[in-house]
Each structure stands twice: as C-alpha cells, then as structure tokens.
Amino acid sequence: MGCPLINAEDEDSDSVYDDFDQCPNTGFGLDVNANGCAQNQLDDDQDGVTNDIDQCQLTEFGEAVDTSGCSQTQQTTDTDGDGVYDPVDLCSLQMKNPPM
Numbered sequence: 001m002g003c004p005l006i007n008a009e010d011e012d013s014d015s016v017y018d019d020f021d022q023c024p025n026t027g028f029g030l031d032v033n034a035n036g037c038a039q040n041q042l043d044d045d046q047d048g049v050t051n052d053i054d055q056c057q058l059t060e061f062g063e064a065v066d067t068s069g070c071s072q073t074q075q076t077t078d079t080d081g082d083g084v085y086d087p088v089d090l091c092s093l094q095m096k097n098p099p100m
C-alpha cells in the first residue's frame, strides 16, 4: 500500500477520472479540457452563456448580455475598424488598418 487510491471511474466517458472531473455528465464525444469540462460546460467570461454558444468571449464581468453572450458594448465594438461589428466579424483578428 502507500499509494493514494485513485477512483478510476469515468462516468461521462470523457477520459478524465471522476475524482478530477469538475464537470460531470459531459456530452458523449465532446472535447474536454484537463478538468473534464467541455465548451458547453464552461463559461470563461462568466456572463451566463456557455463558451460553445458565446459569440463574444471576454465579456466584461457583470455586463448584461444577450443570448449570444454579447454585451451592448461588444455588439457595437469594431476592433479592426472594418465596419463590421465584432460579434459578426469573421476576420476580427485581422488588422486591416494597423495603427502606425
């Protein structure tokens, strides 16, 4: 003996043992992080909209959001200045007009 007992049960079959799985009942076949959480169980910006359907990550904490997880501010923000607001801008990471 001397070995810590590890419960090797994995109820939701996400390959993370239940003892370490912070998100039980993960949907079958979903990709999970090291804590056994799938994107539909995580809410990184804590706006109440899970990552899989949150179109606006990094919502300011405490801001009210719509069902897409976008705050009023984010809906009318256009980071790259291309005239397309961030939530629907598929190329929001491209700097089309890089600052000098």
Ligand SMILES: [Ca+2]
Residues within 6 Å of the ligand: 012, 014, 016, 021, 022, 023, 024, 025, 026, 032, 035, 036, 037, 038
């Ligand atoms: Ca899980």
Ligand SMILES: [Ca+2]
Residues within 6 Å of the ligand: 043, 044, 045, 046, 047, 048, 049, 050, 051, 054, 069
């Ligand atoms: Ca969110």
Ligand SMILES: [Ca+2]
Residues within 6 Å of the ligand: 045, 047, 049, 054, 055, 056, 057, 058, 059, 065, 068, 069, 070, 071
């Ligand atoms: Ca959000």
